[in-house]
Amino acid sequence: MRQINLPMPIWDIPIRLFHWLLVLLIGFMWVSGKQGWLEYHMLSGYAILSLLIFRVVWGFVGSDTARFLFFLKSPIEGLRHLLHITKREPDTEIGHNAAGGWMVVVMLALLFAQVFTGMSANDDISVEGPLSRLVGKDWSDWATSQHHFLFNIVQIVIGLHILAIVAYAILKRHDLVRPMITGKKRMPGAMQAPRMMSPILAAIVWGVSALLVAALIWWAP
Numbered sequence: 001m002r003q004i005n006l007p008m009p010i011w012d013i014p015i016r017l018f019h020w021l022l023v024l025l026i027g028f029m030w031v032s033g034k035q036g037w038l039e040y041h042m043l044s045g046y047a048i049l050s051l052l053i054f055r056v057v058w059g060f061v062g063s064d065t066a067r068f069l070f071f072l073k074s075p076i077e078g079l080r081h082l083l084h085i086t087k088r089e090p091d092t093e094i095g096h097n098a099a100g101g102w103m104v105v106v107m108l109a110l111l112f113a114q115v116f117t118g119m120s121a122n123d124d125i126s127v128e129g130p131l132s133r134l135v136g137k138d139w140s141d142w143a144t145s146q147h148h149f150l151f152n153i154v155q156i157v158i159g160l161h162i163l164a165i166v167a168y169a170i171l172k173r174h175d176l177v178r179p180m181i182t183g184k185k186r187m188p189g190a191m192q193a194p195r196m197m198s199p200i201l202a203a204i205v206w207g208v209s210a211l212l213v214a215a216l217i218w219w220a221p
């Protein structure tokens with residue numbers, strides 16, 4: 001008998017918006033950092049921080065596929081998953097797979113570090129991140145060099161992220177990108193759909209995250 005695959009909602013709108021906004025803003029951070037458009041660089045950095053805080057909170061109160069407890073498996077399971085990357089099998093994954101889940105945590109942690117070193121950085125001329133006075137000149141100089149260094153790591157990890165998606169497409173014939181755009185994936189009808197939370201709740205969480213970032217900038221000396 002032929003298996004019937006039906007479109008199932010996998011990624012909610014907030015996760016997709018978070019992802020594609022992050023892609024746009026990181027691209028802008030790269031250009032603005034290298035070009036020295038630091039005023040816009042910093043503004044865009046605050047937007048990224050609000051998205052990161054939103055993502056962490058959504059990882060606890062959001063839709064099933066956004067939740068850390070839903071997709072974080074043991075690192076051994078993540079490795080086992082990678083060892084099977086060449087095995088052709090139907091894509092029945094609801095959300096991140098065991099290896100992808102760890103990639104999410106690593107990317108979020110790296111981006112937090114990139115933002116906080118940026119907020120403590122200075123350009124030795126006229127621009128200072130909002131936390132640079134708080135940490136003092138020596139730490140600010142150290143944070144600046146870490147900000148430069150970390151961006152290399154961020155680029156490598158993003159490269160690996162895209163390579164993994166291409167590998168899934170070529171080796172396993174799994175299209176991970178379309179669900180990240182449409183939110184839906186074709187799944188065997190018998191599988192239970194993940195629970196989706198309201199986008200209004202997501203908007204409230206993001207609003208509070210943005211207010212927290214604004215308060216941090218306002219409070220910094």
Ligand code: HEM
Nearest residue numbers: 015019022023026095096097100104107158165176177180
């Ligand atoms: C600046 C570059 C990028 C960054 C920082 C980034 C970051 C992320 C993060 C944090 C996630 C986890 C989503 C979540 O659960 O919140 C993710 C997932 C994903 N990203 Fe990206 N991404 C980037 C570029 C791209 C590009 C260019 C593509 C498409 C070719 C892409 C396709 C995907 C897909 C398909 C997933 C879901 C993977 C899965 O099914 O488990 N990403 N990305």
Ligand code: HEM
Nearest residue numbers: 029030033034042045046114115118119121122123129151
């Ligand atoms: C994910 C977020 C961020 C990324 C990807 C990023 C990336 C970069 C890059 C690529 C540079 C240029 C480095 C070079 O010339 O080699 C830079 C410089 C800089 N960034 Fe960021 N940045 C981020 C967040 C921030 C934030 C939030 C702030 C402050 C609020 C900030 C403040 C600065 C400053 C002051 C410089 C100039 C440092 C110098 O002249 O040596 N960045 N950033």
